[in-house]
Amino acid sequence: METVGNLPAELTGFVGRTSELAALDALLSPAAESRLSTVTGVGGVGKTRLALRAARHAQDRFLGGVWLVDLSGLGDASLLDHAVAEALRLADHTTRSTRSVLTERLAGRELLLVFDGYDRVHAEVASLAAELLRRAPGLRVLAAGRRPLGITGERLLPLAPLPAPDARSDAVRLFAERAAAVLPGFTVTPANSGPVLELCARLDGLPLALELAAVRLRALSVEQVLERLDDRFRLLTGGDPTAPARHRALRTAIGWSHELCTPGQRLLWARLSVFAGRFDLDAVEYVCAGPDLAEEDIVETVSALVDQSVLSREEGADGLVRYRMLDTVREYGAGWLAALGDDVRMRRRHRDWYLGLATWCELDWFSPRQSEVAARVEAELPNLRLALEFSLDGAADRPPEDPAVGQYLAGTLWFCWVGCGRLAEGRHWLERALDLAAGRSEARAKAMWVYGYVTLLQGDSVTALDVLQQCRSDAEAADNGTAMAYAVHRLGCLALVSDDMPRAERFIGDALLRYRRIGELNSNVLMAQVELAMAVAFQGDLDQAVTLAAEARDICHDHGERWTLAYALYVLGYAAWLGGDRAEARRLAEEALAIDHAFRDLVGAVLALELLALITEDEGAPHEAAVLQGAAGRLWASVGLRLFGSRFFNAPHVLCEARVRAALGDDAYAAALSEGERFGLDAAVHRALHRPSPAAATRERPARKAPARSAAPAEVVAPE
16 A cells, blocks of 8 residues: 655664563554654654654554654744645635644644654644644654653653663664674674673663764774763763763764864854754855865865764755754764854855855746755755745844845745745745835735735635735836836736636736836746636636736747746646646646646646546536536635636536536435545546546537637537
């Protein structure tokens, strides 16, 4: 059975923990009374590995999948709900809070949610977990952190270090396995067993400490490792003689690794602590290089830190190699960076790199690399959030770093918020950016029109109208032609979804003239042309609509643009259906849906599903058409008003429903709708693109007579 979820692959073998794994497996079983289990323990004791291994064992029990929410890089508690929605791949375009979306989407699902590394947002995770468990009876939560969440009904599994070693203990097995990975052929022998046992005992059986010590066998014997560890132990644990031995052992192991690094490696370790999650070599070279750490030395220094297990190397689905630090190791480096008094400067360099990355991604969005940009932004989202936080958040000893830069960054990421299905998070950042600083800067103007775009797509027309009118007024006063074009365009888009087609045509047409005047050509400009095609089509001029959409399609093909292309194909597919060409209509609608799904663009996907339902009914499969309508109906709840509350956009749906009801009857229609309502986005798209072969009773009808090309789609009687 295909697994559902996002659990990462294991990169090293899992050693020991047989009894703990069995206990956790029992806590996750259907018979367990509690639906919240928490693995607790000191940093480096192996909480994450145990939780993920148990979650992997339990995958077959949860039809809704097993989903990891890694919170180790999250510092801003206000982003918790967005981080969970991102991990669950939930897209929602409405004005509802992300919390309400989470509770609604999880209410009817059977799934396991794994919260890992939540210590910096402990209270917020506890509150969220309690609410989700209360509202979603099929949900189970597995948490891994240094302390319990403290929720009623929570079952705890305190994870101790590996037991006191003997020659066959798990601690010795773990050390030997990791040592063999760096020193092929290493085994525990009668000659070295004494030092190995002593080493494991000195490190208190902590897995992270054992792994760090094993790395040293590249250069030292076990006896030499033990001697040096003994020196560092006395040196580094003198501060608090009452601290638990395992805490001293962990700090000893990390501190000892730090002491054995060269000055350049220690400096890079400290500077790398400004990153969250994964990061690539280009980012490291820009952020961390300087007079005291030459850029040409970065590669070798990174490689050395990988060799010493300070960094782990991972290759993503996009083929790009990235690195990451364990949270405990990052915290150690952050302490050194703060002691050096260099943390603000390094955070600023980090922000500058990701500002540049966002700018590059915006430009490259309008290119054949659009899909790569979407994947890159998804991978870099934790660091982009840190960059936004640094620009927009103040501190006790300083004001916000640079509100204008934060406004520019939030606006530049419009393609991430709109094109990649993150409207709610985009609104969060844009509101913060606009609340922070007024004025008439270009950065603020961009944030304003993007905010207007986001809110109108969410169905919040009042907010959208207010901010877009203000943006247009400010642009006129500042003679900002670019902001004026975008503000007018989005006002036209607002008119389009509000059924004011003459106004939509006038505003969008004006915006296109302004775009040409300033030499602007990108995905937004082509989207304006597609939206103009919709406006003229809804007023009855289908020939002009096809001309506009076809021209936009051709320009998209020329530039390798895919996101806007999907909307152009939707318009052309609808026109093909009106013209009686069912095969062409299906081809175009299916291509549009596949593109929208790849970008997680919920608006485009649900529009394409509605069109495919209409085409499917016309092909003589009313049951299947109703199933697709049911799937679309569920997804509309995440978009906002069904078909924007527009009689024009709603007309094909109404026609399809009337025909299917007539063919099936009310009861069968309701049953088919219910079948479709069980589908999430992925399942709905798969069903639409790979629909079952029609039964004999639903064989295709002959082509109907095409309607008059001048008839308005909102009023047309489709071909009979």
